[in-house]
Amino acid sequence: MSSSIPSQSAPAEPQTKIALESKVIAITGANRGIGLGVAECCLVNGAAKVYSIDIGETGDEFQELSTRFPNQVFAVQGDVTQETSISAAVDKIVEEAGALHGMVVNAGRTNHRAALDFTTEEIEALFSVNLFGAFYTARCAARAFIKLGIKGAIVFTASMASYRPSKRVPSTPYGASKAGIRNMTHTLAMEWAQYGIRVNSVSPGLVNTAMTYWVPQQPDWEQQLKYYGGFPRLAEVQELGGAYVYLLSDAASYTTSIDIPVNGVIGI
Ligand code: NAD
Numbered sequence: 625m626s627s628s629i630p631s632q633s634a635p636a637e638p639q640t641k642i643a644l645e646s647k648v649i650a651i652t653g654a655n656r657g658i659g660l661g662v663a664e665c666c667l668v669n670g671a672a673k674v675y676s677i678d679i680g681e682t683g684d685e686f687q688e689l690s691t692r693f694p695n696q697v698f699a700v701q702g703d704v705t706q707e708t709s710i711s712a713a714v715d716k717i718v719e720e721a722g723a724l725h726g727m728v729v730n731a732g733r734t735n736h737r738a739a740l741d742f743t744t745e746e747i748e749a750l751f752s753v754n755l756f757g758a759f760y761t762a763r764c765a766a767r768a769f770i771k772l773g774i775k776g777a778i779v780f781t782a783s784m785a786s787y788r789p790s791k792r793v794p795s796t797p798y799g800a801s802k803a804g805i806r807n808m809t810h811t812l813a814m815e816w817a818q819y820g821i822r823v824n825s826v827s828p829g830l831v832n833t834a835m836t837y838w839v840p841q842q843p844d845w846e847q848q849l850k851y852y853g854g855f856p857r858l859a860e861v862q863e864l865g866g867a868y869v870y871l872l873s874d875a876a877s878y879t880t881s882i883d884i885p886v887n888g889v890i891g892i
Pocket residue numbers: 652653654655656657658659677678679680681702703704705730731732733734753757781782783784827828829830831832833834835836
């Protein structure tokens with residue numbers, strides 16, 4: 625009688641090293657902010673090539689990364705709200721790099737208003753990037769993985785706002801869009817397990833990017849963060865990278881449908 629359950633999809637040589645050697649990773653919204661920080665962490669941890677798919681222009685920080693990692697980091701234009709645009713960007717990456725192993729679904733936007741004050745246009749714009757765009761991006765990546773026969777990894781950027789509202793800066797559509805991402809993580813992980821595709825998310829707390837420019841403008845903001853407990857500061861983008869690198873790596877080959885909160889501020 626066999627003493628072990630047969631395993632059909634375990635890797636032939638299980639890996640425990642948390643690294644991205646020879647992997648091609650695409651990240652939406654990586655021209656700056658969290659996406660760019662994740663791109664840097666991927667490269668530092670051995671990724672062969674990292675592609676930013678972004679609607680905006682690259683800036684000095686992106687150029688600096690390109691200089692540090694010549695011929696390893698690239699920017700491709702793409703608008704996640706248009707599935708044809710994101711699909712064309714993914715096709716271009718696969719054509720150029722010959723592979724795609726990981727997709728970080730990160731592009732997002734926010735808007736802080738009381739629920740009664742949001743305009744219809746603002747609500748639609750927010751959902752169209754954060755939720756619909758995330759869904760289109762994940763589908764385009766999954767189609768590419770399946771076509772290439774690669775057991776790829778998808779990592780969404782959710783948010784601590786998906787778990788609980790912020791009393792100081794409420795945004796109902798933002799929180800709902802990010803909660804939708806975590807729900808999508810579980811459903812897609814279930815649907816695409818048959819292809820060996822893993823789907824997970826990372827939930828940052830407050831991170832020092834253009835999105836949180838308003839935080840240090842608040843009077844006594846460090847005191848306020850102290851009041852909420854944890855670290856009385858914003859995270860730097862590189863401090864999130866380890867969670868993404870782990871979820872993208874073969875070390876996480878049996879990890880799917882989870883969220884990793886990276887939140888030094890406990891109660892906000
Ligand atoms: P950011 O504004 O610095 O960067 C967002 C990037 O997304 C930009 O480069 C922008 O051009 C790109 N983008 C926007 N719309 C796009 C579209 N339609 N198609 C393609 N690219 C598009 O923001 P960030 O702080 O780096 O946020 C990145 C992600 O992290 C977002 O999903 C955000 O909701 C999430 N997040 C941020 C924080 C934070 O404190 N900064 C906390 C939790 C979650």
